[in-house]
Amino acid sequence: MKIIQATFIQSNTDYKACPAPEKPEYAFIGRSNVGKSSLINMLTGHPNLAKTSQKPGKTQLINHFLINDEWYLVDLPGYGWAQASKADREKWDTMIRQYLLQRTNLLCVFVLIDSRHEAQKVDLEFMEWLGKSEIPFSIIFTKADKQTKSKTQLHVEQYIQKMLEQWEEVPSYFVTSSVSRDGRDEILKFIDSLNKT
Numbered sequence: 001m002k003i004i005q006a007t008f009i010q011s012n013t014d015y016k017a018c019p020a021p022e023k024p025e026y027a028f029i030g031r032s033n034v035g036k037s038s039l040i041n042m043l044t045g046h047p048n049l050a051k052t053s054q055k056p057g058k059t060q061l062i063n064h065f066l067i068n069d070e071w072y073l074v075d076l077p078g079y080g081w082a083q084a085s086k087a088d089r090e091k092w093d094t095m096i097r098q099y100l101l102q103r104t105n106l107l108c109v110f111v112l113i114d115s116r117h118e119a120q121k122v123d124l125e126f127m128e129w130l131g132k133s134e135i136p137f138s139i140i141f142t143k144a145d146k147q148t149k150s151k152t153q154l155h156v157e158q159y160i161q162k163m164l165e166q167w168e169e170v171p172s173y174f175v176t177s178s179v180s181r182d183g184r185d186e187i188l189k190f191i192d193s194l195n196k197t
Ligand code: GTP
Pocket: 031, 032, 033, 034, 035, 036, 037, 038, 039, 051, 052, 053, 054, 055, 056, 057, 058, 059, 060, 076, 077, 078, 079, 142, 143, 144, 145, 146, 176, 177, 178, 179
């Protein structure tokens, strides 16, 4: 699929204020700093579309981007940021869980995991919640350029193994780098196939 147009539409705290749920939608979630906003920029080929930062906690709202006038990509604030206050966490919980539960046009949530790290409790718990809530999701391993291919492969296999201790099957997954653009074609193809369902 070619991305001809990628336009920022709006930022919201409340899912009810988001654009009318009339087009297929895909959201990006994961720990703060895992590379959600960078991945949106990489996928769309617009390096400054979503705001990124070296410091965690950059994305704070539900951000809608309209692609080719046909479907939405949504950048979300991250979880698991050690410096976040209890109030911040509660705000995130209300805003994001409501959005994920109530957004009727959400075809898939991409859960981003840093390919350099072992499985973290916060990610496993979040995916468990998605599963229990019957929200469809896929996994994206990020920052693969930061290590050798074999190391990435090892981490991915360990992660899948860990998930299989908890789940009967694992969702589809992708290995990506926003620097080398690895994984771009696979993710766009996956989105394209869901758009057609
Ligand atoms: P929050 O909005 O704070 O939750 O973070 P985020 O998940 O949106 O992360 P963001 O895209 O802002 O990226 C965080 C940092 O990681 C930035 O310094 C990016 O340049 C860097 N980064 C993201 N993806 C990659 C990648 O694939 N490779 C490398 N080398 N760096 C990356």
